[in-house]
Amino acid sequence: MKLVVTIPAYNEEKTIGKVIDEVPKKIPGIDKIEILVIDDGSNDSTSKIAKSKGAKVIRNPKNKGLAFSFARGIEEALDMGADIIVNTDADFQYNQTQIPSLVKPILEGDADIVLGSRFKGRIEEMPFGNYWGNKAMSFLVRTLTGLPISDAQTGFRAFSKNAAMKINIFSDYTYTQETILEAWEKKLAIKEVPVDFRKREGKSRLISNVFVYARRAGFTVIETYLSYKPLNFFLAAGTIMVIAGFMFGYRVLSHFFATGEVGPYIPSAILASMLFILGVQVMVIGFIAKLIQRNRLMHERVLYETKKARLS
Ligand SMILES: Nc1nc2c(ncn2[C@@H]2O[C@H](COP(=O)(O)OP(=O)(O)OP(=O)(O)O)[C@@H](O)[C@H]2O)c(=O)[nH]1
Ligand SMILES: [Mg+2]
Structure with a gap:
């Protein structure tokens, strides 16, 4: 040793x-x-x-x-x-x-x-x-x-x-x-x-x-x-945005189903759509980051094997 x-x-x-x-x-x-x-x-x-x-x-x-x-x-x-x-x-x-x-x-x-x-x-x-x-x-x-x-x-x-x-x-x-x-x-x-x-x-x-x-x-x-846990972060951030989007969107939809109009809720409708779309996009970024991470893990395995060969 x-x-x-x-x-x-x-x-x-x-x-x-x-x-x-x-x-x-x-x-x-x-x-x-x-x-x-x-x-x-x-x-x-x-x-x-x-x-x-x-x-x-x-x-x-x-x-x-x-x-x-x-x-x-x-x-x-x-x-x-x-x-x-x-x-x-x-x-x-x-x-x-x-x-x-x-x-x-x-x-x-x-x-x-x-x-x-x-x-x-x-x-x-x-x-x-x-x-x-x-x-x-x-x-x-x-x-x-x-x-x-x-x-x-x-x-x-x-x-x-x-x-x-x-x-x-x-x-x-x-x-x-x-x-x-x-x-x-x-x-x-x-x-x-x-x-x-x-x-x-x-x-x-x-x-x-x-x-x-x-x-x-x-x-x-x-x-x-x-770089190690991208999905945890991006899924959490995306989920928070989507939930916020639903919360704003709920008021708009219930008013719309009751009256057939969006009426005074246009700003809420815009905000809800933006939060929803952004949230989904952030989740998708999480999955892409996860794929990149997999690739990095593969590189690390190759590097590890190279080091093992070098040191043996
Ligand atoms: N190689 C290198 N070593 C450094 C550098 N800066 C600090 N060190 C070394 O790293 C070790 C820790 O640095 P310190 O300055 O003691 O930092 P620290 O222990 O976190 O902080 P203190 O509690 O203030 O001592 C020491 O052995 C330093 O000589 C640097 O730029 N390059
Ligand atoms: Mg010190």
Whole structure:
């Protein structure tokens, strides 16, 4: 069993060394542990320090975003022969000595993906906006998927090789919620274990403003959900429009059957017809989106088989 610990890093020279040093040298059930740092165009000594600590370093020639770097890390780790991948942050907020409890459910065959939940563990400090933003985003992911997830934004997680091969990231900003939605769609087994979270030394690289983060992450969640469950959304939206159309149309029709005239109800008649036609169209769009989704699933299967062949 080979474990590869991936660490996306952007200008983290102060902490990257400490993070690498903290990764356990031995973990029960694991024969080999390697560390991969994905330096996302840092302009400090992140790469140099990571190399001096014995990690493998791959570097983006310019800053391409966390999700892009995470996805690159997963691909590279698979190529390195990983059976399990643990992703962690380079800012020393997670405690790497907890990696064994993160990989345990995968080793025991109880999970494909394990999320380190900070809300179930100990949080030394999380700024007010981040705390409630994380809670709100987790609530959204919980509501959409029905999965009991307490921390959808955690950067400390473990993936089985199979899960890593199945996940395709499209956002370049944040991968955290997208991976969960994707795992849910693919019926991978997701588990949470409690992890501790330290105070951040230095400024956040990812979240300059909680509102900007919420907007970008929110769009990613909605886009991902729509691409996986298009029919749910479009059928619901279309049904609401059709029902509203019937409600307005009822007055018009009952007046028409009683008097033989539409009379004062012409605006209602127009509104009812528009709602009805639009509602049906939205439903039809749902079915078309569903067909496109099927096509995507087929592509994903081909991609999965290609990866399997490449890695075997
Ligand atoms: N590759 C890459 N990594 C990034 C980028 N921005 C942040 N990171 C890394 O992603 C991890 C998480 O980023 P943070 O800035 O700590 O974001 P956060 O943990 O969500 O927020 P804080 O609670 O403020 O720390 C760290 O390891 C960063 O170095 C980026 O643009 N590219
Ligand atoms: Mg952080």
